[in-house]
Amino acid sequence: DAKTTQPNSMESNEEEPVHLPCNHSTISGTDYIHWYRQLPSQGPEYVIHGLTSNVNNRMASLAIAEDRKSSTLILHRATLRDAAVYYCILRVRRTGKLIFGQGTTLQVKP
Amino acid sequence: ETGVTQSPTHLIKTRGQQVTLRCSSQSGHNTVSWYQQALGQGPQFIFQYYREEENGRGNFPPRFSGLQFPNYSSELNVNALELDDSALYLCASSRLVRDTTYEQYFGPGTRLTVT
Numbered sequence: 001d002a003k004t005t006q007p008n009s010m011e012s013n014e015e016e017p018v019h020l021p022c023n024h025s026t027i028s029g030t031d032y033i034h035w036y037r038q039l040p041s042q043g044p045e046y047v048i049h050g051l052t053s054n055v056n057n058r059m060a061s062l063a064i065a066e067d068r069k070s071s072t073l074i075l076h077r078a079t080l081r082d083a084a085v086y087y088c089i090l091r092v093r094r095t096g097k098l099i100f101g102q103g104t105t106l107q108v109k110p
Numbered sequence: 111e112t113g114v115t116q117s118p119t120h121l122i123k124t125r126g127q128q129v130t131l132r133c134s135s136q137s138g139h140n141t142v143s144w145y146q147q148a149l150g151q152g153p154q155f156i157f158q159y160y161r162e163e164e165n166g167r168g169n170f171p172p173r174f175s176g177l178q179f180p181n182y183s184s185e186l187n188v189n190a191l192e193l194d195d196s197a198l199y200l201c202a203s204s205r206l207v208r209d210t211t212y213e214q215y216f217g218p219g220t221r222l223t224v225t
Contacts, residue, residue, distance in 0.1 A: 034213070042218060043112070043114075043200050043202070043216030043217050043218050043219050044153065044200070044202075044214075044216045045112075045216065046213040046214065046215065049213065085152075087152060097143070097155050097158060097166050097168070098143075098145075098153075098155060098202075098214065099155065100145075100152030100153045100154070101152055102151070102152055103152055
């Protein structure tokens, strides 16, 4: 299974944009890039996913490098409710298997 | 709220006992996956069920087994409990359509403590 590398922790100020990086140099052509987040005392929550093109949804944007070896999750205006552990995951299209790493713990300061 | 429910919320068992955890999938979802999350770690994939059959398994011993029922609800069974089985057990449901599994929706988890 291809692996991802993320910083252990990041800090942001409320109302400011946050860019969460992820490296996945061993990604294969069929791997989708998924982001989930886990708020304290809750199960993980789907955020966004993409294959090659940048993606936007109501929660965030996903910017994917042209060589697909890295990606960035963008929260456009961080709120206190965005404080969570963010996981960048590579997932083969057919299987539901998600390989979670340690993730990035995001702290949002008021 | 994801529509995925798990029971019980918390459970305490003794080493060597057996435990059954339950999960109700979101309506319209045909696959269920189970994950184990130790304190301070990311979730680890245990297995996935599609149409009542196991179709993927992580690095867990056979004493971890599961069932998926016709209504797509699911059970995780763990035999001969060990202290290291203490963890949060998460279930996630999703749709598998043709060759694509869509995003997974997680339940709140069952916290298992083995003493």
